[in-house]
Amino acid sequence: MNLSFSLYRLQKIDTQRQKITQRIAQIEAELAADEAIQACLRAKEQAEQELKQTQSKLRDIAQQVAAKRMKLELNQNQLFGGKIRNPKDLQDLQAEADFLRKSIQELEDLQLEVMLELEAAQQGLEQAEQAYQQCLSNRATQASLLLGEKHQLENDLTGLNAQREALIQTLPPDVLAHYESLLKTKAGKAVAAIIEESCEACGMTISPADMQAARSPNILAHCKTCGRILYKA
Numbered sequence: 001m002n003l004s005f006s007l008y009r010l011q012k013i014d015t016q017r018q019k020i021t022q023r024i025a026q027i028e029a030e031l032a033a034d035e036a037i038q039a040c041l042r043a044k045e046q047a048e049q050e051l052k053q054t055q056s057k058l059r060d061i062a063q064q065v066a067a068k069r070m071k072l073e074l075n076q077n078q079l080f081g082g083k084i085r086n087p088k089d090l091q092d093l094q095a096e097a098d099f100l101r102k103s104i105q106e107l108e109d110l111q112l113e114v115m116l117e118l119e120a121a122q123q124g125l126e127q128a129e130q131a132y133q134q135c136l137s138n139r140a141t142q143a144s145l146l147l148g149e150k151h152q153l154e155n156d157l158t159g160l161n162a163q164r165e166a167l168i169q170t171l172p173p174d175v176l177a178h179y180e181s182l183l184k185t186k187a188g189k190a191v192a193a194i195i196e197e198s199c200e201a202c203g204m205t206i207s208p209a210d211m212q213a214a215r216s217p218n219i220l221a222h223c224k225t226c227g228r229i230l231y232k233a
Contacts, residue, residue, distance in 0.1 A: 002217040004191070006171060007179055008231035011191035013164050018188050020157045027150045031143055040128075040135035047128035051121040058118055061111045065104055072100040175220070179229070186228055194232040202226040 078084055079093045168176055182190035192201035194211055204225040206214070213221035214232040221230045 003171070003175055003220055004214055004216075004229060004231045006167065007175070007191045007220075007229055008193065010164065010167050010171075010179065011189065013160050013167065014183065014188070017157060017160050017164070020153050020160070024150055024153050024157075027146045027153075031146055034139070037132075037135050037139055040132040044125070044128040044132045047121070047125040051118070051125050054114060054118045054121045058111065058114045061107055061114060065107045065111065068100050068104050068107070072097060072104065075100060178220070182228060186226070190229055191231055192223060192226070192228040194230055199223045199226060199228070199230065201228050206230065 075093055075097045079090065079097060084090060084093065171179075179190050186201075189201055192199050194200070194206050194214055197211065198205050202223060202225050204223065206223065210221050210224070210230060211232050213219050214230040222228065223230055
């Protein structure tokens with residue numbers, strides 16, 4: 001059994017497992033995140049609030065118009081009812097009627113403006129609702145794609161785990177323990193291939209003696225610089 005070759009194969013499996021695990025974690029984070037939906041929801045709620053405020057404003061104006069019309073009707077009954085004959089009182093009633101008519105006209109002009117605001121607010125809410133529904137649809141599509149990818153990755157990981165388990169059964173316990181220790185202390189890379197007479201991990205030149213040792217089936221050679229196990233094809 002070539003120890004360095006077996007460990008190199010184990011390293012490749014573990015590197016793939018690490019990448020898959022990281023991607024699965026990323027997918028789970030993306031599935032948990034709903035910033036886009038929350039932004040669309042906030043916009044929709046803001047549009048709803050603006051519509052309610054405009055509707056309330058319009059109701060207030062309508063109530064004011066109705067109240068002033070009732071007051072004007074009472075004024076006209078007094079003015080033309082024949083019971084009041086004092087010129088000063090009649091003059092005051094006429095002045096009040098003129099003021100009420102002017103106020104009603106101003107309120108009706110404002111009412112038209114607010115009705116336009118209401119129409120714009122209704123359109124804004126419709127657009128916000130459509131945007132929100134589109135966000136939900138996009139999220140559902142994205143989630144479906146992410147879940148499909150996650151499922152495939154989990155299947156791949158299951159296969160790699162099976163390969164790893166079969167491979168470690170062929171390794172001496174002390175060699176496996178040494179590899180596992182390096183895996184933790186060397187940022188997930190315990191074995192480095194020798195490429196063009198250099199350590200794949202740190203780039204330092206490997207001596208001919210160490211390259212020869214790395215080819216040995218029963219000896220574990222280590223990089224003098226980074227301390228990783230060396231493998232030479």
